[in-house]
Every structure is written in C-alpha cells, then in structure tokens.
Amino acid sequence: MALELPDHLREITFLIVDDMSFYRSLVEQTLGNLGHVGKIYSAKDLKEAINIVNEVYKTGGRIDFVIADYHLSDSTGVELAKKMRAQKVLKNIPIVIFSTDDNSNNIIEAIDAGVDNFFFKPIKDEILLEKINFCWNKRNNPK
C-alpha cells in the first residue's frame, strides 16, 4: 500500500498545535510525505489555536483536521477537545493528539473528552496516515 493520503484528503486544511516549532514542522513534513498539498495552520498553544480558528472562520475559511500535542504550554489535549467539541462549527472536526510519554491516563482522558485518536512520538508516516484515515472516516462517514 502506498503511504499516501487518499485523494479527498490531500487538500484538506490541517491545524497543528504544539509548543515546539521543531515538532510542528516535523508534522508538516510528514503530512507532505503523505502527499498533502492543502493548507496547514500552526499554533504554539491553545490560545493561539483558538485565535487562528476564529480568524479562519471569520474570513470564510474552515479547518478540517486538528493534530495537537497533549502537553501544551497553557493547556492539555483534554481542554482543547472540550473547547472544540463545545462549538457548533468545530464539533465534528477530527482531532488526533500525540504525546511524548506513554501516560495512558492522559490519553484516555482526552479521548473521553472527545479526541478521536492518538499516537506516540516519534511520529511515523504510516501511523499518522492510519490515524488520519480512521478519524476522517469516523467523523465524516458515521455508520
């Protein structure tokens, strides 16, 4: 199987939230590896993420997919999920979180709060692809 996003996911808009710019660019690079050519917004923390979302929606744009670090400098993935799921327009956007440690409790809490899936660092092309596919199908093709 080619490690590439299906055609309908190549041009979707991603929002990546991580306090380390290095890791943000790593995620962007991985998405590029998977054949993504659409827009990517980057935020260093929750506050910035919210600002970006507001700005994007104000100008008629949209966010299709969120990839976020669990540990944010001003918050966690749980907060992010809660905030997003509380807003009508963001309610159905797939969220994947990642974490450097494997503290399962945090991840479980985040999923309980509305996160769709997760992966552990280091990021791997096939894992990210699998998670994006799963979350997209779950949110956009509910059974």
Added chain:
Amino acid sequence: MIKSLKVKILSILIGLLVVTVSFNLIYSYRLFINDKKSYIFEAGLRQSENLNDQVYFKIKEHTTFLRLPESIYLDPAISQKVLGKNDEILAIGQVDSEGRIVSVTKNAYLIQRQKSSGKASFEINEGDAFLSPSIFKVNQLHPAILKNSAKGYAYFLKSNAGNYNFFFTTADSIDNIFKSNSLFSNLYLNLGDPKPQHPLLTSAVKNLPGEKGTFEFRTEDDQELLVSFVKSSGGSHAVVSYMPKERAFQITSDLVIQAILFGLFLLSILITIGVYFSSSITTPILELTKLAGEFSRGEFGQKFIPKTNDEIAVLGNTFNNMNLEIESLLEVKEEMIKSKALIIKDLEEAKAKLEDYSQNLEKKVKQRTIEIKKANVFMGAMVNSLDQGLMVFDKSLRCQSIYTTVCEKLFSLVPNGKPLYEIIGLRNPKDIESVKKWANLIFTAVAPFEHMAPLGPKSVVTGTNYYDEDFKHIALKYHPMKDQNNNIENIVVLASDVTKEIRSIEISKEKEAYAKMIVKILNNKAQFQLFVNYVKVIFENLSSCYNEQEETLNCEQALQLFHTLNGGFGLYNLFELQDLARKNEFSVTDFKNQKDEINKFPAIIAYFESRFIMNIKHIDELLQTHFLDGNITREIEWSKIYSLKQLIDKSGSAELIEEYYDNLVTEPVIKYIEQYSDQLMTLAKESSKSIKPVIIRNGELKIDPAPFMEFFSVLIHVFKNCIEHGIESVSAREKAGKPPEGQIEVECAKIIEDGTSYLTISIQDDGGGIDPKRIKAKLEQLYPNEDFSNIPPEEFINKIFDPYFTTNDKLRTHSGRGVGMSAVKDAVDNLNGTIRIESKLGRRTKFVFSLPLS
C-alpha cells in the same frame, strides 16, 4: 375368459328364449284354459237346459193324471191305460182341488193282485209321504223329478184342478235321455232328498243361487269336475251336466306339450346359430389376446391378420399399429432405461452410502464427542500448563468464570468476578478511574480495539529490583472478543509472567555495563587512577562534614560531594556505587528535615566507602592492576624494554642485570600453567569424568618464560592425556576404592645438577596408570612386521611419545590423534630437556619434565 364370453352370449340368448317362450306358453295356456272352461260351461249349460227341457217334455208326455177315488186302488183298466206294461211307477201323489199335492206316496208300487176274476188289480203300496204338499203346485205343472232309486226317475205328475189327482210316471225314458249324451255326464238331482245319492254335489247345487249356473267341483274321490246346472222351476230338482277337468282339458295338455317341443326345437336352432356367431367373434379376439400376451412378454414379431372385413378387422389393424408404436416406444424406452440404469446404480450406491453414513453417524458423533472432550481436556491442561494467564472481562470489567488457573498463581487471588483493576492491584483512584474510562471507550467502540489496547495497563510489577526475590513482572496484553455484529463483547487479557525475561534483560544490561566499565577503565587507566585517588579524598571530606560532637552535618557540602561521586561513578559505569551516591543524596536531603537521623551519617559513609573499596579491589584482581594501592601502571612496548636490556647488558653490572631480570623479565611459572585450569574442567566434563581443580605447588617460581613459550603451549596435551587416559570414569574409580573426583597435581622446582640449573615440572594424575602390555599389543597391531619381543616393558611406556601412536580406536576432539604427545616430546627435545614417566598400574602416572635453564 374367452369361454365364459361364449357361455355368456349363449346363456343370455337361451335365457331370453326360455323366458319368452315360457311367458307365451303360460299366457296362452291360461287364455286357452279360460276359453275352454267357458266353452265347456256354456256347452254344459246348454246340455243341462236341453236335458231339462227334455225331462219336462218327457214328464209332460208321460204323466197321467188320474181322477181317482180316494182309494188309490187302481183299476187295472185305468192303470193299463195310463201305464204301459213296462212302466215303473215311482210314486203316487194326491193333489187337492187347488192343485196342491197333498201327499205323495213314496215307493209306491203297483201291486198286481190276482183277483178271483182273474184280472189283475194293482194296488199302490203306500209309502211314507216324503214331500211337503206345498212344494207342488199342480196347476203350474212344474215337473219334479225324484230320484228314489238307482233304477231311475220318478215323475211327479199333476192332477187336474179340483180333483185329487194322482199322477204317476215311469223312469226309463228319462234315463234314456240322460244316457244319450256321450260328451257330458248328466244327473238328475233331487234337491229335496235328505239322503241324496250325491250329497256334496246336491248341496253345492242347492246352495248356489239362480236357476242355472256353472262351477267347478271336487268330488269325494278328488275328481275335478266342470259342472253346469239348471234348476227346475220349483227348485226341487236340477239337471246337472258335468265333465271331468281331465277330459275337458285333454286337448289343452296336448297343446302344451306340443308348444314345449316346438320351443325346444327353436332353442336348439338358436343355440347352434349362437355358437356359430359367438365363435366368429371370439376367435379373432382370442388371437388378439394371444398376441397381446406375446407383446406383454416382449415378442413383437407377430402380426394380426384379419380374416374378415368388419369391426374385428379394424380392431386388428388398430392393434397392429399399436403394436408397432409400442415397439418403437419400447426401443426408445430401452435406451432410456439403459442410461437410467447407470443413474439408478449411482443412486443406489449413494443410498447405500447414505444409509451407512446415517448408521455410522451416531457412532461418529459419539466418537467425535469423545475426541472433543479429550481435546478439551488437553486444551485445558495445555492452557493451564502455560505460564500465561487468560482472563475474560465483560462490560463491567469484571472477570468472567473463564480464566486459566495460572491467573490465580500470577495474581495471588481468585480473579472470578473481580474487576480488572483489583486483580492487577491498582490502588491509585486516578488509575482505577482511568482504567474504567478506557474499558468504556473500548466497549463503546470510540476507536478500533487495536488503537485502544495499548492504552490499557501494560504490566504488573511487584518488588523494586529485578534481583529481589519477590520481584515479579507480569506483562498484560489485550484481545477483543466480538459478537456476530462485530461489536466488542469481551476483553481477553493475556497475562504472561516475564520476570525471567526482564531479569535476563536487566542482567545482560548489567553485564553490558560491566563490560563497558572494564573497557572504559582499561582505556583510561591513568584517569581512573586519578579518579580513585580523588574519591579517597572525597570520602575524607565527607567524613569531615559530620561533626561528631555536635551531631551536625554540613548538608550542602555532603550533597555536593555525593553529587560529584554520582557523576564520577556514572562516568565509569560503576552503577552500584552511582546508585549508592544517588541514594545518599536523597538521604542527605532528608536529613535537612530529620535532624535526629543525622547520626546515621558516619555509618552511611563507612558502608559507602567499604563498597567502593570492594569494587576497586575487584577491578584490581580482574585487571591485575593496583588502583586501590594508588600504584599507577603504564604499558610499555617490549622493544623499549629490550633496548634497555641491551644497555644493561653492556654495563655488565650484575646488580643491574639481576634487577632487570627480576622486575622486567621473569614471571611466575603458575601464570603459564594456571591458564589451563578452566579448560581442563571443561574437558573432564566432556569426557564424563570428574576432577578437582588442579593443584599447583611452588608455582610462584620465577623464570624467564621466553625460551619455554613453545613448551608451555603444548603442555595442554599432557593434561589432556591425564584426563583421557589416566583418570578413570567415576564408576571405575569407585570400584577401585578411589574418591570419585580425579586429582591432577603440578609441582615446579629449580634444581642444579652438575652445575646446570634445571626447571623441573612434574604433572601427576591419580588414574589407572599406563599398561605396557596394552601398548605392546597396539604396536603389534600397528606394525605387524616388526618384532617387539626384545624391548623391556618400561620402554613401551615411552612409545606414547611416538608420532601417530594412539591406543584410541576412535578420533576425538581433544586427543587421540597421536600427535599431541609427540609434539610435547619435540618441544622438550628442542630445549634439550628430558621426560620421565613414572607409572604405577592402577594408581597413578607422573610425567617429569627436566628443562635446562640457560
């Protein structure tokens, strides 16, 4: 069938004929009889009437009325006039003036009396009056006939009115009337006679009404008569004409017989015709039947040839056509049957198989059940014998009754009904909550099971360090159990005890660290020596941090020092010491708060220092270094030492030379012998022999090893020889009364003989010794052309040094090729040394090497 048809036709024809004829006959007979009867009656009646008339006229003709005086004596003249000579007087009656008969004399007869005159006179002999006078009405002139005797009839004659008249008559003329008719019999009945001649007939006539009539009559003697009668006008008499039925119907019977005969005649004709016709119909039918029979047997060659041109012929042609059609149909059918026969055979086989199968099914099911049971038992035993625990959890995350017994051992509890977090010993409420959430997310299928499974508890670890006895590491893995709709129904937890694996990983990590430590130390000997010296100073400083009198501690300094040690030990992979330093850092931190514990500090330092010393000592022993003593060693190239030696030799100073040899050249012999010790233990084990560690005596003896390098390297063959050929097996040793473990002893010495110094090394085993006879036998076998008889027995022992000599028949890894001992001999020869073998059969063998020291 055919016969019955014929019979049927005939029977029906005959039956019909008989019935018709019979009916005809009976009907005609009846008609005839009735007709005849009425004819006879009519004739009879006419006869009777005729006779009656005749009687009336006869009476009228022959009745004489007499005017008689009261006396009834008849004047013969008168009587002559009235009566003929031959007349018979039957009766004489008296009639009154009105014509009525007053009296009648019955049986009156004329009595001829001869009177004197000679004339005959007649006297009527008076009889009894037999009729009532009223019966007669004389004036009406009713004739009455009296039958009073068998002779004939009496005629009552009327008298003239007004007078007593007598009448009389005779009978013979009337009788003649009656006699004259031959067809009918006639009677003249006196109906008033109380004792008539024919009582039944008389009464029958008398009782019948009317003046005349007919009837049938049965006489006393059972004769049937057809009777016609006419009564006289007074009813006193009747004329009867009768005819016996037999005679009357004589002709009728004749006619009946004639009719029957005619009928029989007709019948016979009909039967003949019937037989002919029925045969003409049944013969072709018979033939057709016969042909049909042949068809039914499958003979289709015959054809029906019609002999007539009627419906039978049509039937025959139809039959022939049918025959042809059936024949062709049968041919088609036969083909079909042939092809079907195979199918039928297959079907029958299949049926038989099916029956067989169904019969065996129960058996098979039983057998299968037993097999499954066995398999279950086996599976159960297998699963339970595995070190892996299997548990099944439902949506409430409680363990189902399905789990392997290993779980009880692994978790030291019975998991049945208990929640997962309790089984794996989670105590932190946050952790428990998290596990509950995790399970809930799995069962609500928020994400695929394989995504969620890694978030579950990964392991259960008891004990802190892998080397602790109670250390246990159980790895947990999760598998889904799905229902028909692919929904997760249960979570299967696979618990494996990986303590051993974790231990061996940790041990190998430790070994790796240890190897790294050795390498690091070897590569940085000088720096390590400096570090060891520095640590010694640190320990002194640590001790001075503590004020014994005041029981106070300079925590800051102690902490800093421990921290330094922590880093330093880490650098050289001295993990035990690093760990101790780290622990002590924590202890010191704790002392800040727990001042009363500070007095434990010197003990801590003492323990730490002792561990440090032990570690460094170990390294020194291992690497033959002197780090602990503070002796800094250096590796110097041999060429540099050799050039130094040359300088010393040049100087000619004995003192320098000796110093040089002692410190830089000579080495203890043990160094070159000890190296084989481990190898020999392994060798003994492989040969299934048991030995004690080699004893080396006087091994510290120092020599310049350079000339002996070849010798020391081949010495292994001597040791091998001791184990292979010298030391016996354990059982053989026990039999010989020796301790089970063999013993090899090495003794080193420096002796001076004839002004030459020798290094002597003796190697002795306590084995079975060398048997010269065996060697001789072997030699004779190897060299059959040579004569060994002149060689003394002790010389044979030395043959073991001959190249390619071996007493072994099989090749072995370590010895037996016969090269080893020969190599030893060569090495000794090169040194101008000698070998001596001392062997005592059953007790020991000793090799003594004497090697001159240059």
